[in-house]
Amino acid sequence: MQVSKVSVRAEDSKRRVLKDVFGFDNFRPGQDAVTEALLAGRHVLAVMPTGAGKSLCYQVPALVLGGLTIVVSSLVALMQDQVAALRLAGVAADTINSSLDRDANVAAWRRVAAGQTRLLYLAPERLMTTRMLEALARLDIRLIAVDEAHCISQWGPAFRREYEELSRLRGIFPDVPIIALTATADETTRTDIAAQLFAGCVETLVLGFDRPNIKLGIEAKQDGKRQLLSFVQRHAGRSGIVYCLSRKKTEEMAAFLEKNGVRALAYHAGMSKDAREANQNAFMILSGVVMVATIAFGMGIDKPDVAYVFHTDLPGSLEAYYQEIGRAGRDGRAAEAHML
Template sequence: MKSRAQSILRDVFGHQAFRPGQAEVIEAILSNRHVLAVMPTGSGKSLCFQVPALVLGGLTVVVSPLVALMQDQVAALRLCGVAADSINSGRRRAENVATWRRVVAGGTRLLYMAPERLMTEPMLAALAKLPLTLLAIDEAHCISQWGHGFRPEYADLCRLHDLFPHVPILALTATADAVTRDDIAQQLLGGRMEHVVQGFDRPNIHLSVQMKRNWKQQLLDILARHPNESGIVYCLSRKKTEAVAALLQQKGFHALPYHAAMDQAAREANQNAFITDPVVIMVATIAFGMGIDKADVRFVVHTDLPGTMEAYYQEIGRAGRDGAAAEAHMLYGLGDLRIRRQFIEDEASSPERKRREHKRLDALLGYCESPSCRRIPLLAYFGEVSEPCGNCDICHHPVSCVDGTPMARQVLAAVRQSGQRYGAAHVIDIVYGSLTEKVRRAGHAQLDSFGVGKERSKSQWRSLIRQMVASGLLKLDIAGYGSLMITPKGCELQGGEERFFYREDVVAPSSRSSEPSANGRKTKAGQSAPAEEPLSDEQGDLLARLKALRLHLARQRDVPAYVIFPDRTLIDMARRCPCTKEEFAQVNGVGTVKLNDFAEPFLEAIAANAPPSSDPR
């Protein structure tokens, strides 16, 4: 089956080799094992179920949360010659009925559905009569109540294994911490799932965070460092999205808005422009980005605090997919924090879930207030250990820190003496000396650490504790009640083997402080981030022509531009400049069907762009 999978990868999808993690996941599925795959945005998760679906035959059901994403994936598969379809609320009933008839007749290999449509009794009973060979659950973090995007309709998917006990289940997500991963596996199969977790580090992305002062000017200062480049500006609300897009247009930027309340045709037009034009700035809510494959996004800016570390990681992961240098900027303020807290409180969820979401937000704040390399807390959140990266604002411009070792030891003492069972608020009450009912009931007023830090404000202690979490001295037990727990590094500080320095003032001095080093980005080991050589001027001109052709072909077929070919394929095409159909077949992402359908127009465009040959006479 391995050779069959390799042939499908090459002949259908036009790739010569699997990316890291893909072969491992596919081999497990083909061996009838259940897998949870955690792979970064842009790493090719879809191939992990698309290739097995074609190897196994029969029917593969793919659970996807968004109708637009389903439709785009179906369109992309059909262009590769794969019999794919979807049943969803965005189609007329007659279309869904026709699709189901094709499924029953055995003419469909992959069927995309939303969880609420899949988990109806009539649909489940009908699927039980078909040769179902694989169940793939995309955005699987939505299953876990500990995940950042829990959706109640996803919870019912936990019945799938009992209903189809002999069918392998593949759960996929780009963002899930260890607690969420364990819960997904527990919910779906009582924990009996293999975990394939790819590294979370994207060393080519420069990270920076600024406290808001004049956010509009800060945004303009950031964009001034990215002339004639494409990027995404994320805003918290639809109203702000429209206002920021208008502001940037007034300042001469080619900026377009994107949010869920826009007319669908306008959204699709703006999305196509973003995919095709090399200098478009998309100003968007989080509704934009899922499934978008644009390789040359050079920057992502958050004008407001994201909801969680997972959301932040997923959104910045849309930058620099070509491996070249990219930047992720975040602006945040106390107003953002208040709004995010209110969102959590307004959510129709249990008190326990609200506590966990507040702790997740605390982890993100710890990242924002980190006194040292930003990559260390970002990767630590997902369970990875990192050295200073040399590619963030703090590594390039270290902040002024003071020795907080005595205060950190006071916090650690309070955590240890109270049994490592309480969250930050209670620990602060102990060191500050607040005789709350909870402190009195637990008998913690008698602890040696009670009242040792009354000379500092509670807000100062909160910032200190967040930075201790960011520095790895403490960790949050998100699976429990957000309790603070002492790490091995924290034990070393208690024992006198470590010191802790923290930043008293978290307000960035100026926008220039986050400017990347002129020497380029560095990886954790201090080496330049791997990236291909930039395109020459001639290759860049050709790429622009190829994108224009792609958009023309996409409009003819009424599909998004990137469905014809992703940016990676066009960039490879511009580098290779194939002259024949045989050479065109070697371009990454050109399978057999796309070779037959698209070789002629693209070869003509390439030939038209070629310089006239010189006369040897």
């Protein structure tokens, strides 16, 4: 069997980028197969466990391919975290989003238009405007990545219409490989994503859901506050997330923990944007903080040292439960998911 010089060069290039830019000697399971498919120009739908390193699956090919990679991301905070991490690694990355002032967004676009930016992070609402698509069509787009791709199926029709409109991308950029990534997508959701985004023509890689470092525990609810406090105190000094069903309960539980000497913060959609951002930033930056939250908190949260996720109530679904507990143990250390 003959191996082309092109494929050998691509193999060498991706491993050089992996080592020199990101500091890893080897790919994690699944990353190599996804990277190889994209470098060969094929569309990919990748379902990988939380903490498995989905971002590298498009970041490495982006740097090997050159030109510009567009990353569609659902949350401003996630975009900013990813851009900051890439810049620390010496990668020219930018985001244009609603949290930045006009001057910052204009400056970012000028870098993109000048060919200085390798990865550009955009929300679907900004990407799928006529003006943005026309401007991007004039540039050297080499790769498109759609993160949190389950939103296409679960949110698109009812919540964020622009997720559904991402199906237009394959027609606007017919020669550009597209990767859709998610940590949670059952067979129905995968089929839906494949049909909407790729018209069925996609290489699907499902790499399992198991997170062996997370210990699952269930306990009958008796005195919820005391049970929570006892659990948190057993993990004193560690960061954790506590999920509650209601906004009122979120605030009550946070106040209860604070009263008992635990550094706890509340997070729910009823809080002001500034208050939510301040609490999220404190949680992300500081160690030993407990975030007591509704499901408004979580998507895209990539804090590696979360030691536990505690549910004071049943989650909305099995998929929601998997997503929520997946925020624990991203550093590979032993973690707990405990539910009343």
